[in-house]
Amino acid sequence: MKMSDVAKLANVSPATVSRVLCHPELVSKETKQKVMDVINEVNYKPHAVARQFRTKATKIILVVVPDITSAFFSEVLRGIEHVAVSSGYQVILGDTENNIEREAEYINLLYQKQADGMILLTARLDKYKLEALSEQYPLVLACEYIDGLNVPTVSIDNISSARKATEHLIQLGHTRIAHITGPINIVLSRDRLRGYKQAMISHDLEIDSAYIQEGDQTFESGYNQMLKLLALELPPTAIFVFNDDMAMGVTKAVKDCHLKVPEDIAVVGFDYIKMSSIHEPSLTTVAQPKYEMGKQAMELLLKQISGEPLHKKKIVMKDELIIGESCGSKINVIKSLERI
Amino acid sequence: MKMSDVAKLANVSPATVSRVLCHPELVSKETKQKVMDVINEVNYKPHAVARQFRTKATKIILVVVPDITSAFFSEVLRGIEHVAVSSGYQVILGDTENNIEREAEYINLLYQKQADGMILLTARLDKYKLEALSEQYPLVLACEYIDGLNVPTVSIDNISSARKATEHLIQLGHTRIAHITGPINIVLSRDRLRGYKQAMISHDLEIDSAYIQEGDQTFESGYNQMLKLLALELPPTAIFVFNDDMAMGVTKAVKDCHLKVPEDIAVVGFDYIKMSSIHEPSLTTVAQPKYEMGKQAMELLLKQISGEPLHKKKIVMKDELIIGESCGSKINVIKSLERI
DNA sequence: CTGAAAGCGCTTACAG
């Protein structure tokens, strides 16, 4: 059943059927009724691809994620999907499984006009390639970003949030504070490390390179890196960890060494994933507004698609230090005051 | 840049360019080379939608998920995506946020020929509607299913796995065994409840209706339902829980009542999500081969799309009882022997 | 307010 069949049954031209569907305000009430009756009677559904082909708009956007099974990204994705669907867009999911080549492959979908725009939740590709791409197609970076890149981006200020997390430990009286970073080839890891260092330096605390270990984001690596730190001659009394998964691995390592969190070691994580409050002890951690970041990213993309000018290319979201039991402090929530 | 432009530059017809791209074996070596040179030089990418329109195949499949943020579904989804991408398909993500109407909306994408097929990870729609749909379009149910429905399905045998989980508790000597179900409008909940009852009856244990509580799958509801059970005059000594999220809520409730898992209450969960082994105590739980189920579902869908006859319409995957510390037993893994 | 006609960019059956 196609549009011309509907037209015949309703005794109108295909153009009129199309107008009833796309621009009903251009059609007389009677004609509209007549056409709608036929459409409902035969349960006609317009052929989406034909429409896409004709209008040069797919109403599809592509979201590239480094790992869909991560509790963090799936929340962001949900925010994106929610806004997309309520704006009539569908979401193609691109899981790179942390593989840079797959990241590059998904970009082809844009060149092939399979999608009207793209949101990258991972930004490990070449800076200039991304910049060029962004000039040709609607593109938004979210969560991850690239320094000095002129592409619309939604993220938190990772440097300042890492600084605040570290300062929280300093304010509790700790001086031997370690840091487990994420993979150091990711900007997020470098920025959080920078925030940690800023806090240490501004409080005249020594940065001991043995206190800085690189993890790979997993529970296991948090566990292993913590064992290393505990084996030092002078182990740290507190640690700021790149993400909650590793922070949970850290507390496990502490327990396995017959020490206690927070009595012997204070721990701060990052992300405020669901498990961080269920975990025992519950984690003190930096919350990113995951769902909201997804929504903002999609809205930024929609603006680009519709050709609206962007007032702000960089949206910096507010983070929040959530105080759990893993540092032994009693305060409840320190909201970030900074805003850009 | 379109195909006819490439054709001009290469001094061939558009048909030949198309053949180079789609059926290179039909083109002479020299022509092929000449055309490929031009394609690379101008970086030509075929227009995906035009191709889809012409061939009546989108190379897109739709996956409908009740909740993308669930650790369980995101693993299944990853399995689907992996097979899809390596077969040249893209995945449109349909998150219903547990809303039946949104489930129905996504089905429209099939009627509008936006996708070549669909995998449903949720099956809450009308049975006959689904059966009719399955006759018209490639369709696979995975994880969830509908009794007596003649639609290709991938799942575990939930009744037998729930029976085994309950029997594990019985074998440890428990007689007062409770069960927290999932939302009872979902088949999975009803089937796991049935397995629980079968185990109790076949060991001549009384089924006390006060020992059966309905949860909503969340940590919080596991917590709340367990508090109810512990408030009974004669509380249970063991409990089989519909899923791991609720099982973690259960152990939290037990602790908050100054009791211990497994010493005072033994707990069995379901799903073997990542957290269940990190949790303390680690959970005894039923593992479903999540990733593998996703792969199988996609392969079943691909067969339907390519018109291959299906030997088996129902694929029943093996489950496995993972023994953690939450029941106090020492055995390691009881593999299910059943297979269909 | 409505219709006739063109055309979006490909692929493929047909002819040579």
Add this chain to the structure above:
DNA sequence: CTGAAAGCGCTTACAG
């Protein structure tokens, strides 16, 4: 092995 031509199902600028 290659080309000319038709056509996939819509939408929209144009004419009336």
